[in-house]
Amino acid sequence: MIMVDSIVSFTIERLGDLLIEEANLLSGVSDQIQKLQNELKRMQCFLRDAERKQDEGGETIKNWISEIKNLAYEAEDVIEIYAIKISLSSAITPFYKLRHVHKVGNKILSINSQIADLTRSLQTYGLTATTRDNEESHFVFETRRQLRWSYSHVVEEFIVGLDGDIKKVVEWLLNQDQRCPMVYICGMGGLGKTTLAENVYHYSSIRRHFECFAWAYISQKCIRREVWEGILLQLTTSPSKEERDEIRNMRDEELAKKLYKVQQEKMCLIILDDIWSNDAWDILSPAFPTKNTKSKIIFTSRNKAISSHVDPKGLLHEPGFLNAEDSWALFQKKAFPTKDDPGFTICNEFERLGRDMVAKCAGLPLAIIVLGGLLATKETVNEWEMIHKHITSYLIRGEVLERQSRINEVLDLSYHDLPYQLKPCFLYLSQFPEDFEIPKNKLIQLWMAEGFISSQYEIERDETMEDVAERYLGRLISRCMVQVGQIGSTGKIKTCRLHDVMRDMGLSKAKEEHFLCVSGRSQQNSNSINDVSSSSSSSNVLLDTRKTGGVRRLAFFLDQNVDKLIPPNEKVNQHLRSLVYIHDKKCRVESWKLLKAVFESFKLLRVLDLEGVKGSKGQLLPKEVGNLFWLKFLSLKRTYLQIIPSSLGKLENLQSLNLQTINKVSWDSTVEIPNIIWKLKRLRHLYLPNWCGNVSGILQLENLINLQTLVNFPASKCDVQDLLKLKKLRKLVLNDPRYFQKFAESFSFCNKKLECLESLSLKTDLLSFPDQVVDVEKLVLGCPSLHKLHVEGRMERLPEAQLFSPQLSKLTLWGCKLVEDPMVTLESLPNLKYLSCWEMFVGKKMVCSSNGFPKLEVLVIRGFSNLEEWVVENQAMSYLYRLSISDCNKLKTVPDGLKFVAGLRELEFRWMPKSFKNRLGIAGEDYHKVQHVPSIVFFH
Secondary structure, eight states: OOTHHHHHHHHHHHHHHHHHHTTTTTTTTHHHHHHHHHHHHHHHHHHHHHHHTHHHHHHHHHHHHHHHHHHHHHHHHHHHHHHHHHHHOTTOOHHHHHHHHHHHHHHHHHHHHHHHHHHHHGGGGTOOOOOSHHHHHHHHHHHHHHHTOOTHHHHSOOOTTOHHHHHHHHHHHHOTTOOOOEEEEEOOTTSSHHHHHHHHHTOHHHHHHOSEEEEEEEESSOOHHHHHHHHHHHHSSSOOHHHHHHHHHSOHHHHHHHHHHHHHHSOEEEEEEEEOOHHHHHHHGGGSOSSSOOOEEEEEESOTHHHHHHOTTSEEEOOOOOOHHHHHHHHHHHHOTTTTSTTOOOOHHHHHHHHHHHHTTTTOHHHHHHHHHHHTTOOSHHHHHHHHHHHHHHTTTGGGSOHHHHHHHHHHHHHHTSOTTTHHHHHHHTTSOTTOOEEHHHHHHHHHHHTOSOTHHHHHTSOOHHHHHHHHHHHHHHTTSSEEOOBOTTSOBOEEEOOHHHHHHHHHHHHHTTOOEEEOOOSOOTTOOOSOOTTOOTHHHHHSOOOOTTOSEEEEEEOSEESOSSOTTOOOOTTOOEEEEEEOTTOEESOTTHHHHHHHHOTTOSEEEOTTOBOOTTOBOOGGGGGOTTOOEEEOTTSOOOBOOGGGGGOTTOOEEEOOOOSSSSGGGEEEOOTTGGGOTTOOEEEOOSEEESOOSOOOOTTOTTOOEEESOOTTTSOGGGGGGOTTOOEEEEOOGGGHHHHHHHHHHHOOOOTTOOEEEEOOOSSSOOOSBOOHHHHHHHOTTOSEEEEESBOSOOOOGGGSOTTOOEEEEESOOBSSOTHHHHTTOTTOOEEEEESOBOSSEEEEOTTOSTTOOEEEEEOOTTOOEEEEOTTSSTTOOEEEEESOTTOOSOOGGGGGOTTOOEEEEESOOHHHHHHHSTTSTTGGGTTTOSEEEEEO
């Protein structure tokens, strides 16, 4: 089956968006475009029947479907090229405009005629017109049903059938008599190797036994420097900025020596996840001692031979396939998200069908999870019977079929069952590297820029495109096709990722459907492992350079030294819509003038992502960037570009602009930006550099009425009160402490509020906290919908609890130096989950009352230099999971009440007196208060 239905659907929605958003540019041809949209809608009625019958119809129907796709693309190109010509010809005469209208009108007429011919020819093949009503109604129903779900059922890792495996690996790691520090967890993709390693990594006795922990994703592209650096930073206790810089500036041999020494001096547990080849270990091994160390290393690999190559005396553990009952138990957890609700029962027919389908997964955890995620979207027995019918036909060879083939077929089925809106969203994820943590907010902005999220949602359903996109991601996660990565402090998803096997399938589909191309990964880098053994996944083939003339999205892997930004020796589609650069941390561009060729060659680009591609400092972005009329996403984050041309103001369709610099206060954090941002009236997400330099006059932003995200508001270049005009603002970061109080006071001057603001940060990169007093009461009254609040600076007092937003879930207060006990107020915040305090309180005694902090999960206390006594009453902080206490030198011990906090799982102490540590040791007088806590860690 081909994704042509999705392509036509998006073309229809795209035409609708263009008619709404570009009415002034499309005057004269809007009637023809409307006819084209209607013709495509009529054609769409036949598509599903055509796709079902393409196998029996042979090459004729397949060619017919291919023609439809090409016509849909051609229609989009014709209209967008026409709009560019009109927009760039400000001095165009009526005669020439009429000529353009006539020319594009004829092209659209020709496309309409071809579509009509194709539609009439359908009768020859016995195809019938079917509507999308059923799928649309099911899509809406499933969407509404998902809104009632929490993410808890998809975030947690189920360990069905792994208890014995976990126990075996843990016992080996804790056994001091074992001379070999290596453990190898090996098996095929989708067997649960990483899940097993994660559970061992977080096991309570493991957390108590080892001093330091580090996790590194290796994958097929093993870059030695990145692995060593990442592990050393994790093993270094709370590395300061200076320590981080020192590690990053070390030569490779210095870095290896330092990492080697740390593992000899401390008892470390290191996970090397997804290591593919013996060669990968050979380039990493100089930094890892194999003798005279109490540190241990866990490898996860599909390559069993890695164990004999590294050290055959280690533990080789191969997780088995799940038995029938464990398979059924795992399936139920995914297929029935509400299974644990009181009164829930599984009807006999569901169980009969479910058990039969689960049996066909051959005990493979990933296949079972994906199948369960697929069936979680099906409400009726008829829907289950349909999936049962499909899976039986897919797996027709029964027991003869290899296990890996079975998992591939189950994944294939899960993809084809996706609604058309979700298929391109899923395929788009496959362009990111293996084991890559994909930032959720960036992904949402990319999907929007690509046109996967129609702007008509904002008109028809009164919800933002960002909300729709986040729901799409949630649906892919709930179907178990996408994994949750990092979870924020308030429980929201920050990153996601694809399982390697799922990514391979996505790349295969993307290639098959000419959806995107991944090109240019280096084969010469001595620190890079790309071609492994014959067991390597199919993605190796897909990552090789190939012809890209037929695809409209290109992810281009860059080497360390870049002299070309367009793939060499390839004919790249001039109608390219997306260009994403992927690279290692040391990537350097010879000259930013190379971008000129990109800007001139691909004028229909919607996405240009250059994040982290570094050039020489002080260079100018070529002025030809103004050619990219349709550009909606532009990221120049961490590129060292320091001069932005005024031509950027021509990008009137831009939705997301990221100019963030490296996170430190220095001259290279400053970017010169002319006063052109106000022209970008469709901007929704704006990330500015730490400092905007040499702006003549005021940098105007008040026209950005669609803005939702504003990071690093340049208060010294703007009028702070202009922020109150940005009514749709959801996230605001202000980093200049000279203007914190002025911003707070701006609410009282005009009695206006930022009703939509959910996240507010008044923070600085300075080495000390601001001494200026900030009136937090005015802030919380002016921002009544806050979910997150971060404030640095002195405060005379806290507002009353009832003045805070009831939705507030994350609060960070640094440098407040409050005299009165702040817990009296903060413990009354009903939905507070995360509280971080640094130099917040200068008093001697602090009390957390019974039933206070009803939802608090994480509490971080640091720099309470005068605190001597802390009282936690029974039933206070009943949901507390993690507590961190740092640099409170006068605090003698933890509160007695901690023994009542049954859910406490992590205790972390940093820079506390030795006597404090002794009291909490196993032989200490206060150990009884914390003996129920699985993980207690002391850092010096």
